[in-house]
Amino acid sequence: MEEKLISIVAAALRVPRSKLTLETGPGDLEAWDSLAQINVASEIEAEFGVSIPIEQLAEIRHIRDFLRYFEKTS
């Protein structure tokens, strides 16, 4: 799941997969702005069949936080 998640984020941000780790977050990439955050969330929601409220999305600081969200809500 981790690999899949990173791949989805890379595709949404249009950056090479090799640039990302689970610790990568909006603060690390210029391309990852608020709109990109929404796009990333949309792709993750579609792929994993989940819904991420904006309040939760706003707290995402690293790709790993998406995993933590899945664990909390599953």
Next chain:
Amino acid sequence: MPIIREARGDDFERVYPLLLGFKNPHLTEEHWRQLFVDHSGLQNDHFGWVLVDGDDVVGFVSTIFGERTIRGETVRLCNLSNWIVKHEYRTHSLALHAKVIADNSVSVTNLSPTPQVLKLIEKLGFTVMDKSERIILPVITPRSFTDRCEILTEPGAVEGALKGERLQFFRDHQLPFNHHILLRSHAGDCYLMMNRSYKSIRGSLRLPFARVHHIGAPDIFLRHLEKLVVRVATSLKVVAMIVDDRMLQGTVPWHSFKRPGGERKAAFRSKRLAAEDIDGLYTEAVLLNY
């Protein structure tokens, strides 16, 4: 770690340096201060949200509240505007916005989104609406003399003739550039609220326009438009009137043309409102003199 809290009235001095980041040469400190003044009595010392890191305000979003009766129902409105975050804190940008839209019982509007913000809020469930504007010219025709409607422009006379919610609108919009007109006809009255606002024409040439922000009775407005525009032009000393196309109910006045400057869009999120219900009252447009 930065925190987000409500922006209070006494936060203005700390937020103002951020607002200068919009680089709008036509807005003075006194303009910006109006975002922190409770014009409606509904703000409850809450003028938006600030992102604070230690003693520094590093992000802000403005919220202006209003309450309107629309189709018999009381609707609480929140105009979201002037969303700005220092670059190094941009990861917290969405959190500011999330605070504004957390309350689902409020209808939220954003009348001046940048293209980027528009894309973002559309993805957050906002409805995009057209905000094309029309410039209506004062043209004297025989109808200007035969039209029997009465047009009140003197504030005391307008106030004395208003009641209920319209009187509240009048009292809540009392900045020097806010103007109120009451058109009285045999078919009924039409209350109008507008700003006298300078707009760029070409290069550095700026001319005064009457920017209409509220039309109480669109059908009456349209019926007497020719006489009205001439009267507004002479009373307010403006070259023309600017009105949102969606306020004209599909009518294209013969003495008007689309305002140049490309596509204009706005957005709103509401369970109750349609685009036609949204105007400029209780928004940044009337406070900052847009």
